[in-house]
Amino acid sequence: MIHFENYTIRPLELDDLVPYFNLVERNRKRLEDFFTGTVSKTKDLDATRIFLAEIIEKRQAKQYFPYLLVDNVTNEFVAFFDLKNVDWTIPKTEVGCYTDEKFAGKGLTSEAIKLFIEYCFKHFEFKKIYLRTHHSNKAAQHLAEKCGFEKEGTIRMDYITTSGEIVDLIYYGRIQK
Template sequence: MLLRFENYYIVPIQIKDAYPIYDFVIDNEDRLKRYFPLTLKKNLTPELSKIFVKKKVRKFQKNKEFLFTINENNIKELLGLIYLKALDWKNKHGELAYCIGHQFEGKGITTKAITVLTNYIFSKFDLRTLKIIVHKTNLPSILVAENCHFTWIKTLKNEHKPPGEKPLDMELYELYKTIQH
């Protein structure tokens, strides 16, 4: 699977992504520590990244969680990550979580990637609802959700516990698959 948009593409996590993910995490440590603490913790060394990637590839193959990388054509550097996680196949919903490298923020790449991936997910998977959970102060992420036509649903009390902080209330956004008649 390869999803192209403009000068970028999205692909499933691959074993060869261990070093690029390690580099991405180290370069964006400050951005990841609050909302992606487990991804950060599991990629602090190249050896940990190899283990992380192997586990994510296995989860992908078993349809338990899907991790995608955002890449730019002709450049080896990883731009960002998108998770499709918290999958509930019975109730047909999942959650998207995304992060982009600091040098690529504000260029619309994440919005375009989420739009392309959302269309793919709704066409290929038996999911009816996608969720994005974001903190109210994370304005760039809120803009991605809104620009991708996700609707604010409600505030989730004490939803996320960043390391060394009290639990945070988070905002729930949802997007529903439109059924074609």
């Protein structure tokens, strides 16, 4: 766990079912295009329960690592972070995140991601952490640059959105120093 100010970054657990579902539900429209797996697998509480069990099983297999940013005062879920596409041979991983709209644009996610990335380099001993984002997501691009990621380039036709559109993604990388 990572603690800073009045916040904690901690692993997502099965007991987080209802507040996690509520986080997704409140932000579903914002997540539709680029968190297709999350949106499609959390349509109701039963589906979300299955989804959480699946991702926690992947965590136990060291293939996927879901985390929450939690407000310690209100216990609200502020943001969701995950490490996916883990490649232990390099070792590297992709970081993903989304912030509850209520907390977006306040610099909180940037501060949390900086700490989270440092934690991931030390705890998991990754040599590289990267993130991908669409050219329309200026907030994610700003977040990447603010958190020390360098733009590596654009991969054309790299992702299929919920609507079925295949789009280009900008890749940002950060190397363990």
